[in-house]
Amino acid sequence: MQADLSGKVALVTGSTKDIGNVIALKLAVNGADVVINGRDTGRGLKVVEQVKAMGRKAIFEKADIYKYPEVRQMVLNVIGKLGKIDILVASGGASARPGDGWVPGHQFFRDIAPERYIDFAMTHWLSRANCMRAVLDHMIERQSGRIILITADSGRVATPRESMNGAGAAATMLMARALASEFTRWGIRVNCLSLTVTETESYKEARSTPLGQVLKKIEQAIPFGITKPEDVAEAALFFASEESKQITGQVLSINGGLSSSG
Numbered sequence: 001m002q003a004d005l006s007g008k009v010a011l012v013t014g015s016t017k018d019i020g021n022v023i024a025l026k027l028a029v030n031g032a033d034v035v036i037n038g039r040d041t042g043r044g045l046k047v048v049e050q051v052k053a054m055g056r057k058a059i060f061e062k063a064d065i066y067k068y069p070e071v072r073q074m075v076l077n078v079i080g081k082l083g084k085i086d087i088l089v090a091s092g093g094a095s096a097r098p099g100d101g102w103v104p105g106h107q108f109f110r111d112i113a114p115e116r117y118i119d120f121a122m123t124h125w126l127s128r129a130n131c132m133r134a135v136l137d138h139m140i141e142r143q144s145g146r147i148i149l150i151t152a153d154s155g156r157v158a159t160p161r162e163s164m165n166g167a168g169a170a171a172t173m174l175m176a177r178a179l180a181s182e183f184t185r186w187g188i189r190v191n192c193l194s195l196t197v198t199e200t201e202s203y204k205e206a207r208s209t210p211l212g213q214v215l216k217k218i219e220q221a222i223p224f225g226i227t228k229p230e231d232v233a234e235a236a237l238f239f240a241s242e243e244s245k246q247i248t249g250q251v252l253s254i255n256g257g258l259s260s261s262g
Contacts, residue, residue, distance in 0.1 A: 001237060008032045009087070010085075010088075011075070011078055013037045013092050016043035017040075017201055023089055023229075025233075027237060035059055036058060037060070037063055038060075039063075041060065059082065075135055085145070088132070092150075120164040120165055120167070121168050124152065128175070132147055136183075143186055145189070147176075147189065149176055155170035156194060173251050176249065177251075192252070194254070196253075196254075196258045197255075197256075198228070224256040224257050
């Protein structure tokens with residue numbers, strides 16, 4: 001689809017690669033100025049140049065969305081440099097303990113050490129809450145805003161080996177519904193994009209691991225084929241645009257027909 005986001009400023013977290021990156025570029029193509037966020041400055045600056053080449057404003061803000069003070073400072077920096085934030089897309093997320101090689105994912109509950117529980121909550125839920133809280137006062141002051149949370153269908157459909165990340169995703173969905181109602185008084189809309197298997201860089205790398213055979217079986221079960229980051233970006237554009245002005249508190253699953261209940 002095409003939308004007119006001219007004059008809008010979008011902050012897309014986790015946008016140095018994968019889904020967040022494609023969403024940021026999609027919003028820029030449709031007229032938005034874009035804030036690129038991540039922990040890799042080199043990658044971030046390359047995306048900034050891509051956006052600027054489209055004739056849009058773009059800046060990179062390094063911040064870890066697991067750490068609220070960093071997210072809050074990022075938001076203050078953006079307001080200082082670009083004047084406002086109209087759209088927040090809360091995407092991205094990796095290990096809550098950078099450097100130890102662990103990423104919350106598909107694991108049997110009995111194999112998850114209790115001290116890791118908080119990491120699942122941070123990856124799939126609390127990082128999103130950090131982002132929303134950081135922009136909230138600004139959006140209240142402006143009496144408008146679009147918030148789009150990227151989450152997972154494991155929060156809708158109970159699946160073995162996804163108890164903890166599913167719990168985090170379910171928390172995000174419930175939080176979004178509750179806050180969508182709470183935020184209507186300020187003209188702020190909150191919606192979720194719920195994903196299953198998506199062909200990101202990380203997913204492609206996982207194909208070469210022992211998990212690869214499992215992933216192939218999952219792909220074969222997707223009626224309309226594996227979801228591409230571009231599919232997610234199209235939906236994000238819809239929620240960011242005026243075309244969705246009557247929609248808030250909703251969870252849109254983008255899964256190629258893999259999961260249809262919940």
